[in-house]
Amino acid sequence: MRPRTPASAIRALLTGVALVAIASGTSTGQEVAPPSGRIAWVERHERLHITRADGADDRVILETGLPGSLGQVAWSPDGTTLAFAGAQEADCSIWQGDIYTIGADGRGLRRVTNGPACRELAGLATGTIVVTIQNRLESPLDLALHAHGLEIPLGVRVDAGWQITVELPAVHDLGAETPQFVVATDGTSTWFDPEVYADVVPGGSTDAGTLIVEGDGLPAWGAYGAAWSPDGGRIAYQQGLDAIWAVDADAPPLAIGAPLLALGSEGFLATSPAWSPTDDRILYQRYDGPESVIGIGTADGDPGGTVLPVTLAWGLDWLADGSGFLVAETEPTLDAANIVRVDLETGAVEKLTGYTDAWATQPAASPDGRWIAYTWSEVAPDLAERTELRLRHVATGVERVLAVDGGSPDWAP
8 A cells, every 4th residue: 555645745735736737638828716616536545535626625534444445426416425335345245335425524424235334233133144055167166255244254165066055153133024135256256146145033043045156147246436316315326337226315224226217128238327416317328239328318217318429438427507418538549538528408529638648537527617627547547556636627728636646526516
């Protein structure tokens, strides 16, 4: 882990850098007034910050202690709460990542999907789950067994063509007549069967049945990204690699929500949901056809149609008035990405950055639409060891670096 930058150095970085143009194809060198408002952002996917857009008052409101555990953040419509996808509690969840909320003051951290959170299990009675794991693959497997209410996964090895029966001790009881599912993962794929669960009996033992490990399993099974409904009542998220779901912001324990779009057909693969701040429109990336596209549909309704063909999108964000959106689009050469603004009323498409050998991703628009925040990196974000959180004045191209090792921004409403 890279040592944390001293607070004095961070303050100097955030407040001492003048607004100057950074070459990206459209800069003018003109100075402009600093931006206003608050920006939430993530440092090295481990620390969640809130900083004034002019660089002052930087605060860390959450630190997981686990590099790579935090994803994109999203402000609630009233600007009091942040939602984000996090993997910091993957040991005590059946998913690799879950949706969380936290107050802007750093209080009230809550796991929304697959609750309760790890720290809330203490004091609950425990029992034992018995489960049989059957390996139908052609090679032995080293698996981690997870269950709702289990704080630490159990590691097992199952030879090809064999099955073993194991006990999961100290599983916390989450309530009477409550199914607590058991899953197996090899670190990449997860195997889940809705029939393999137990109603934990405090002080007793319950058989969950047989979990069959076959096929490819579920890749990246969990919650990724977060986007609030305009009334603040629900949070949309990407489920795994190919589905869009939504969950109530105040969901009860074990809840995961439900699919957000009425797909109506097989093979619909969609990611990166963005909920309009003004109505029930949903933006998303769809990639089950001959080309990737940005689609727009209706929450709890029709998935709609195509708005824009893209090579590969690295983030979507609505403009505050719902008139259009930002998308980070990979160049056809696959060696750069740029921020594009789409006007849904006129159909105009405008490239706001002009990188040919760097990546501008994860855009966020300021409430007045005059600025954008985005993650900058020299290589694709999934390969980048160093990033910068940059702000760009749309009209002039003037930019500033708000934070080194920062990214995944969202601008407070």
